[in-house]
Amino acid sequence: MLFGSPAIHAVEVITNITADTASITTTQLRRIYSMRQVRWANGVPITIFVLSSTSEIHQKFCKETLRLFPYQLDRIWDKLTFSGMGVGPTLVTSEKELIKAVKSTTGAIGYIENIDEVSDVNLLKIDE
Amino acid sequence: MSICLKSMNKMIYKLICVSALIAFNTIAQEGHSAEPFKIHGFVAQGVIDVNGSNFVNNDGELSLELTEIGLNTSYKFADDFRFAAQAVYLNGGNRYNDGLRVDYFLMDWNAYSSEKWQANLFVGRIKNTHWLHSSTRDIPFARPSIILPQGAYFDGFRDIAVGGDGAALKLTYNNDEYGEFDFSFSRSKSPIDSDDAEVILSKLAQGNIEHDLDSQASVYWRPVFSQWKFGLTLLDSEFNYEGETLDFFVDGNFVFQFYTFNAVYEGENWGFTTELLQTRFLTDGFYAPQFNQDNLGQGGSFQTTYKVDHKLTLIGRYEKFYSDKDDKNGYKLEERNFGIVPNYFGYQHDTMVGLSYNFADNVRVNAEYHWMEGAARLNPIVLPNPTINNKEQWNMWAVQLMYWF
Numbered sequence: 001m002l003f004g005s006p007a008i009h010a011v012e013v014i015t016n017i018t019a020d021t022a023s024i025t026t027t028q029l030r031r032i033y034s035m036r037q038v039r040w041a042n043g044v045p046i047t048i049f050v051l052s053s054t055s056e057i058h059q060k061f062c063k064e065t066l067r068l069f070p071y072q073l074d075r076i077w078d079k080l081t082f083s084g085m086g087v088g089p090t091l092v093t094s095e096k097e098l099i100k101a102v103k104s105t106t107g108a109i110g111y112i113e114n115i116d117e118v119s120d121v122n123l124l125k126i127d128e
Numbered sequence: 129m130s131i132c133l134k135s136m137n138k139m140i141y142k143l144i145c146v147s148a149l150i151a152f153n154t155i156a157q158e159g160h161s162a163e164p165f166k167i168h169g170f171v172a173q174g175v176i177d178v179n180g181s182n183f184v185n186n187d188g189e190l191s192l193e194l195t196e197i198g199l200n201t202s203y204k205f206a207d208d209f210r211f212a213a214q215a216v217y218l219n220g221g222n223r224y225n226d227g228l229r230v231d232y233f234l235m236d237w238n239a240y241s242s243e244k245w246q247a248n249l250f251v252g253r254i255k256n257t258h259w260l261h262s263s264t265r266d267i268p269f270a271r272p273s274i275i276l277p278q279g280a281y282f283d284g285f286r287d288i289a290v291g292g293d294g295a296a297l298k299l300t301y302n303n304d305e306y307g308e309f310d311f312s313f314s315r316s317k318s319p320i321d322s323d324d325a326e327v328i329l330s331k332l333a334q335g336n337i338e339h340d341l342d343s344q345a346s347v348y349w350r351p352v353f354s355q356w357k358f359g360l361t362l363l364d365s366e367f368n369y370e371g372e373t374l375d376f377f378v379d380g381n382f383v384f385q386f387y388t389f390n391a392v393y394e395g396e397n398w399g400f401t402t403e404l405l406q407t408r409f410l411t412d413g414f415y416a417p418q419f420n421q422d423n424l425g426q427g428g429s430f431q432t433t434y435k436v437d438h439k440l441t442l443i444g445r446y447e448k449f450y451s452d453k454d455d456k457n458g459y460k461l462e463e464r465n466f467g468i469v470p471n472y473f474g475y476q477h478d479t480m481v482g483l484s485y486n487f488a489d490n491v492r493v494n495a496e497y498h499w500m501e502g503a504a505r506l507n508p509i510v511l512p513n514p515t516i517n518n519k520e521q522w523n524m525w526a527v528q529l530m531y532w533f
Contacts, residue, residue, distance in 0.1 A: 027304050038238065069396055078270040082168065082270060083232070084231075087210070
């Protein structure tokens with residue numbers, strides 16, 4: 001890293017401690033964010049928190065971690081929400097709010113860029 | 129006087145819908161934590177101008193009959209049970225009957241859930257989720273264009289095709305090697321009132337039309353990490369018409385079968401969609417006691433989109449539809465009707481270009497222009513109106529502004 005340049009963070013995936021998992025595969029993450037897996041292995045229901053689809057972190061998470069384009073997830077969520085066949089994720093307005101929501105919601109999952117001040121959540125290792 | 133009252137009713141409907149949307153939008157904004165109760169909605173108003181057909185109105189004037197308002201809720205009342213409902217107000221001129229509708233009102237039971245499998249049973253008024261755009265055809269921001277390809281998404285059949293009262297089963301399966309699979313099966317019956325019958329059958333029909341329980345099935349497959357998705361859908365439905373004593377039509381029975389294959393590519397900038405269809409339309413009676421007809425229709429559309437940036441998307445689409453594959457130029461149709469119905473009522477082709485521009489995360493404008501050829505998908509479909517639709521070539525443009533939350 002060049003001296004004096006801003007720190008570049010990768011997007012990290014965090015969960016509420018009740019999710020009881022230390023690692024996750026990319027395909028499993030895609031399943032969760034596509035609403036195709038709604039419970040953790042221990043049976044706890046999954047609650048998803050996301051930032052706006054135009055936010056830089058969300059775009060980075062979709063493209064680099066999920067290997068999906070943000071509009072693909074928007075399509076899936078809109079279709080579920082407006083056909084009555086499912087529920088989309090919960091939108092939060094900032095990274096700080098997302099961390100707070102993941103900490104306090106059973107089975108929650110989210111993503112953040114800055115993990116420096118995060119505690120009391122699971123930081124997931126992502127396997128290919 | 130009655131026209132004046134009808135206009136007032138439309139205004140009142142719109143005002144009630146917009147007021148409800150504003151109120152619920154505020155509630156939705158306040159309660160964006162992961163609570164079991166969720167509210168979403170949308171409002172869209174457009175302007176549409178059709179020259180050379182009665183697709184929207186009979187006078188060919190510029191029209192504001194392009195209104196779509198919707199409000200939905202979802203309430204998870206137990207771990208595996210959820211209630212969901214949506215009401216919509218639609219006004220599309222001659223395209224379908226204008227007014228309020230209960231779009232869906234259902235109970236969702238998540239019967240089985242694992243990392244690989246999910247099984248959900250939906251009971252109540254369910255929405256047709258089988259075709260590529262069937263569940264989002266009225267959701268302005270979730271469909272590709274203001275006017276969808278009429279071969280598959282004929283607006284005259286909107287209220288019958290959009291869903292019905294019954295049940296649906298959805299199975300999703302995830303395989304790390306072969307990809308994602310969705311299987312759906314539903315049986316439902318659409319309520320058809322006299323206004324719907326008038327749109328489809330014409331004002332001359334005095335009797336009642338009833339929809340029997342239809343059967344629908346679909347399967348979708350997305351290979352692992354693929355940008356492609358493929359789908360197959362099947363529909364089998366039956367309708368019975370019971371004529372009145374003084375009626376232009378007699379008792380009749382219609383069977384409508386519909387099969388589609390679709391493929392979708394979702395790239396970073398480019399998107400491709402194709403949907404091929406075959407329809408079987410059997411008519412027994414209705415026009416005359418001994419009348420019998422069995423038509424196989426065919427059609428398809430190819431659509432491409434290009435995302436210039438995260439705000440601007442360009443779209444182009446070409447569609448062909450023949451109501452009888454053995455009479456593609458419509459000459460047999462013209463002959464059968466002693467020349468009263470011109471041959472161009474046997475097909476309808478559409479060439480479209482358009483764009484969509486996002487002003488914000490949830491505010492968008494769509495604009496498009498269509499060059500049309502033929503009149504096979506103009507209401508009322510069972511009794512063509514060649515007096516108004518006296519041109520083989522016609523065109524239209526539309527601009528629609530939409531907001532959703």
